[in-house]
Amino acid sequence: MSNETEPTVSFLGCGSMNEAILGGLLAGGMSPASVTATVRSAERAATLRQLHGITVLATSEDPEANRRAAASADVVIMGVKPVGTIELAREIGSVLKPTTTVVSVAAAISLAMLEAALPAGQPVIRSMPNTPSRLGKGVLSISAGNHADASLMAQARKILGSAGTVVDIPEEQVDALSAVSGSGPAYVFYLAEAMAAAGVELGLDPGLAKILATETVAGAGFMLAEPDADPTALRRAVTSPNGTTEQAIATFDRLDLPAIVAAGARAASNRAQIITEELDN
Structure with missing residues (x-):
């Protein structure tokens, strides 16, 4: 990806799955300058900065970290646990640009649940990756929300493609895919x-x-x-x-x-x- 054309991407939460995707993107050529991540602890933030050379904000030091990262992003990839995903969507909703694509990698959180928690018309894509994404050898599904058009799906496919093989599936098949490639x-x-x-x-x-x-x-x-x-x-x-x-x-x-x-x-x-x-x- 060239620095002139690549979008800015913010990873909200950087546990094993989001870091796997992050590592794949960077290994695939995305500039660290285009990437921001948020985590809870300052120690974890320091580790990620050292490992990946990206901007990392810690919510323990800055309660507005998620909102700051989301406000500047063209693509937001939410990687917190399912139980916290809807709360995070509500937290960042008011600062998102209308054109920002929100990608959720949380299991069990439906597109309808995400769209209800975000501003009306916000583009949403649901993805189910797996951990080999860290090596660029993952399988990552994408399912379009009501406002994610073909160009935004292509953008998500390009971003996630650096982490592995991207497959388009209807949302009703996500649980089956997760049972095969996710687990x-x-x-x-x-x-x-x-x-x-x-x-x-x-x-x-x-x-x-x-x-x-x-x-x-x-x-x-x-x-x-x-x-x-x-x-x-x-x-x-x-x-x-x-x-x-x-x-x-x-x-x-x-x-x-x-x-x-x-x-x-x-x-x-x-x-x-x-x-x-x-x-x-």
């Missing part, structure tokens, strides 16, 4: 934990087992990222007839691992719906 990194890390534990059970040193599991999962991820990679074809290529891998896969099938994964994803999606209903009441 998905945790599933993969859980698999790596289980593989390491299996290695220990088979007699490997715990440190070695962790290395083997971690590097295997990471390496497989690189293979999946290759052009035209297909997970089924990759799996079959490793699964020789009557071989050791075939025995492992047969065991997973007997225990119905796909059904277990599907049940977990459904539970995540259902929980998101419940949280939305709780926060909307």
Whole structure:
């Protein structure tokens, strides 16, 4: 992005998800001068300044930090916890420029809830990223609010695209997407934990087992990222007839691992719906 054309972006709240997006944007070439962030503590603010070279305001030192950051922004990315998102939207609403796009990465906060908390006509986009965005390898969805036109969606797509793959989806599919890609990194890390534990059970040193599991999962991820990679074809290529891998896969099938994964994803999606209903009441 060139400094002449890139928008000013303010990250309100800079926990793991917003910092992941922030890191991806900066790694993708966005100028630190175009970015402002807000956090609670002065210590956290100092850490982010040192790490990223951006302007960071601490609400513990300046109660107006969120409003100051929002007032100067072309794009505001709200990254506080879902329970605080609507309150934050109300806090900044009166200082926003009418053209400022508000992007929320909070799970369970609907576009309708955001639009009701912000000034009438404010452009709103809902995004569901995941933590690999920190490495520029994330998946980030975008769903348009009533006043986010094609040009604003394109702007959001360009900004978030530096953090990974951006997919446009209707809002009614956000919970399903979150159950796959939003929570998905945790599933993969859980698999790596289980593989390491299996290695220990088979007699490997715990440190070695962790290395083997971690590097295997990471390496497989690189293979999946290759052009035209297909997970089924990759799996079959490793699964020789009557071989050791075939025995492992047969065991997973007997225990119905796909059904277990599907049940977990459904539970995540259902929980998101419940949280939305709780926060909307």
